Amino acid sequence: xxxxxxxxxxxxxxxxxxxxxxxxxxxxxxxxxxxxxxxxxxxxxxxxxxxxxxxxxxxxxxxxxxxxxxxxxxxxxxxxxxxxxxxxxxxxxxxxxxxxxxxxxxxxxxxxxxxxxxxxxxxxxxxxxxxxxxxxxxxxxxxxxxxxxxxxxxxxxxxxxxxxxxxxxxxxxxxxxxxxxxxxxxxxxxxxxxxxxxxxxxxxxxxxxxxxxxxxxxxxxxxxxxxxxxxxxxxxxxxxxxxxxxxxxxxxxxxxxxxxxxxxxxxxxxxxxxxxxxxxxxxxxxxxxxxxxxxxxxxxxxxxxxxxxxxxxxxxxxxxxxxxxxxxxxxxxxxxxxxxxxxxxxxxxxxxxxxxxxxxxxxxxxxxxxxxxxxxxxxxxxxxxxxxxxxxxxxxxxxxxxxxxxxxxxxxxxxxxxxxxxxxxxxxxxxxxxxxxxxxxxxxxxxxxxxxxxxxxxxxxxxxxxxxxxxxxxxxxxxxxxxxxxx
Numbered sequence: 001x002x003x004x005x006x007x008x009x010x011x012x013x014x015x016x017x018x019x020x021x022x023x024x025x026x027x028x029x030x031x032x033x034x035x036x037x038x039x040x041x042x043x044x045x046x047x048x049x050x051x052x053x054x055x056x057x058x059x060x061x062x063x064x065x066x067x068x069x070x071x072x073x074x075x076x077x078x079x080x081x082x083x084x085x086x087x088x089x090x091x092x093x094x095x096x097x098x099x100x101x102x103x104x105x106x107x108x109x110x111x112x113x114x115x116x117x118x119x120x121x122x123x124x125x126x127x128x129x130x131x132x133x134x135x136x137x138x139x140x141x142x143x144x145x146x147x148x149x150x151x152x153x154x155x156x157x158x159x160x161x162x163x164x165x166x167x168x169x170x171x172x173x174x175x176x177x178x179x180x181x182x183x184x185x186x187x188x189x190x191x192x193x194x195x196x197x198x199x200x201x202x203x204x205x206x207x208x209x210x211x212x213x214x215x216x217x218x219x220x221x222x223x224x225x226x227x228x229x230x231x232x233x234x235x236x237x238x239x240x241x242x243x244x245x246x247x248x249x250x251x252x253x254x255x256x257x258x259x260x261x262x263x264x265x266x267x268x269x270x271x272x273x274x275x276x277x278x279x280x281x282x283x284x285x286x287x288x289x290x291x292x293x294x295x296x297x298x299x300x301x302x303x304x305x306x307x308x309x310x311x312x313x314x315x316x317x318x319x320x321x322x323x324x325x326x327x328x329x330x331x332x333x334x335x336x337x338x339x340x341x342x343x344x345x346x347x348x349x350x351x352x353x354x355x356x357x358x359x360x361x362x363x364x365x366x367x368x369x370x371x372x373x374x375x376x377x378x379x380x381x382x383x384x385x386x387x388x389x390x391x392x393x394x395x396x397x398x399x400x401x402x403x404x405x406x407x408x409x410x411x412x413x414x415x416x417x418x419x420x421x422x423x424x425x426x427x428x429x430x431x432x433x434x435x436x437x438x439x440x441x442x443x444x445x446x447x448x449x450x451x452x453x454x455x456x457x458x459x460x461x462x463x464x465x466x467x468x469x470x471x472x473x474x475x476x477x478x479x480x481x482x483x484x485x486x487x
Contacts, residue, residue, distance in 0.1 A: 021067035129202035241368035274301035346431035347451035380416035408473035
């Protein structure tokens with residue numbers, strides 16, 4: 001006996017809310033898997049709507065979760081027939097767009113795309129219209145991957161739905177807009193930052209997913225080498241001075257800062273932050289949202305903060321001379337200051353501050369340490385295999401093959417969506433201030449001179465930390481080369 005194929009509306013509206021997932025061979029077996037057998041009314045409703053005598057079978061929570069993930073990936077949204085007519089662009093007034101965004105099919109479609117991106121543990125969702133298609137791509141472990149390609153005619157409806165959820169102006173398509181969506185899916189409470197940007201073929205919309213359940217990260221879980229972790233823990237308990245975290249966008253700087261503040265947070269200290277935006281709310285810490293449009297930039301926020309009698313300050317990013325100067329002054333007047341900079345390595349942070357017009361003697365007397373960091377993809381533990389490192393890879397890595405004769409690679413499995421990678425691990429380079437380094441900084445020495453001195457004093461570079469993680473089977477040669485530069 002064969003059964004009718006499962007459709008997205010039946011799965012997402014009928015089965016999934018009650019914790020039911022069809023078996024992978026549903027069309028042959030007619031089996032619906034659930035962790036506990038539903039009551040009579042639910043079973044009757046399912047059989048009535050599906051129109052066939054399906055069988056309910058008990059399974060574990062993991063089995064139901066895996067099957068739900070499988071069906072979300074299998075059931076791509078199909079917009080056809082009468083539904084397709086709903087989405088044709090041509091609404092000029094806000095009321096028409098609001099009605100369009102409130103139609104059941106578009107709500108179902110957007111919710112489905114959110115669920116798909118969460119299945120992949122993605123950090124961002126990109127809605128990108130072009131001449132023919134609307135591409136939906138996700139950033140998974142730092143790499144972009146396409147999850148859906150839809151007809152471009154539904155873009156107006158999707159954009160309107162997202163803008164409605166973010167409480168943005170639906171009718172404004174000529175100017176960029178920013179907003180937030182609070183969204184609950186299952187037991188997860190998500191906070192999504194929304195950014196719209198007008199393009200030739202329609203608005204490009206990007207959602208940054210912030211999972212509130214991921215906020216409490218312990219410093220020991222970040223992947224710092226033991227000697228770096230020991231030094232870092234010692235630095236962050238100093239009474240005053242400035243600590244900088246550097247790296248490109250998406251290198252985990254905010255996560256490191258939040259883990260640091262969680263570590264030192266106590267009733268004995270007053271901690272205030274000024275951020276743009278406040279990504280996560282931390283208990284017991286006063287957090288200020290910077291807002292340049294009303295004149296509350298980092299510098300203005302900092303000036304107000306120092307009058308609030310804080311012990312510890314965190315500045316989201318040092319972007320200009322004024323912010324740098326006030327941060328350093330705060331560090332010199334008895335405050336512990338944390339901030340971030342966009343530089344390639346730890347020594348580069350010093351020259352960046354000098355480029356902003358900060359005097360070398362001020363930098364040398366206020367800085368405690370600079371930590372540069374990156375994120376590399378972690379080899380999937382479920383499908384990892386030990387393989388030989390070949391000579392070409394060793395040459396590119398710049399190491400003798402004897403140092404790391406074997407490496408781990410993921411062959412690809414369901415857990416990692418057949419990529420061989422699952423999750424990320426940090427690479428760290430901690431530059432500690434010494435008398436010699438302070439002397440170089442005060443004399444406006446080049447970043448290379450500072451870096452060479454730090455290496456001579458025992459600093460492990462990003463590439464060296466990456467090689468260690470390669471030897472420990474945490475990542476692959478391709479990731480090491482992609483993320484770090486040779487010494």
